[in-house]
Amino acid sequence: MNKIQLFWEAFCQEKNLQNIVYTDAFQFGVEADWLADLVCQGKKTATTSGHVFYELENEALPQVGEYSIVLNSHDEPVAIIEIQSVEVVPMNEVTEDFALAEGEGDYQYWWDAHVRFFTSQLKAYDLKFTPDMLVVCERFKKVYSTSS
Structure with a gap:
């Protein structure tokens, strides 16, 4: 049994949960350790991803109530999160409140970081970033972490 599965089973046992599964195990963004630490501290309670990538990779959008395992840069599990809400909006309509919930800085930092990230990721598909x-x-x- 691998580390991720053991982490999940420890969570289920501690919370006395049965017959539930996690949807994904992943690293956040390009600074996985910093972002995972923000999740563990409860400072990061939101994330933004490009809708187009779900379409290009033929993946379903996240759903309320799903669980995911947050990994650090070494692919070790550090937290389990439960999705509370999912909304699809143009990037230039994301509210400051939402951007701040990502826990990484002010709205301008959020905007600049996401423009850089999406611009880089879209290049692989010969697509260009647009503000909308x-x-x-x-x-x-966060419902469970190595620090809880």
Whole structure:
């Protein structure tokens, strides 16, 4: 049994949960350790992803109530999150409140970081960033972590 599965089973046992599964195990963005630490501290309670990537990769959008495992840069599990809300909006309509919930800085920092990230990721598909591109805005809560 791998580390991720053991982490999940420890969570289920501690919370006395049965017959539930996690949807994904992933690293956040390009600074996985910093972002995972923000989740563990409860400072990061939201994330933004590009809607187009779900379409290009033929993946379903996240759903309220789903659980995911947050990994550090070494692919070790550090937290489990539960999705609280999912909204698809143009990037230039994301509210400051939502951007701040990502826990990484002020609205301008959020905007600049996402423009850089999406511009870089879109190049692989010969697509260009536009300020009105659709993004998936997820709010989540940390329900378990290595520090809890």
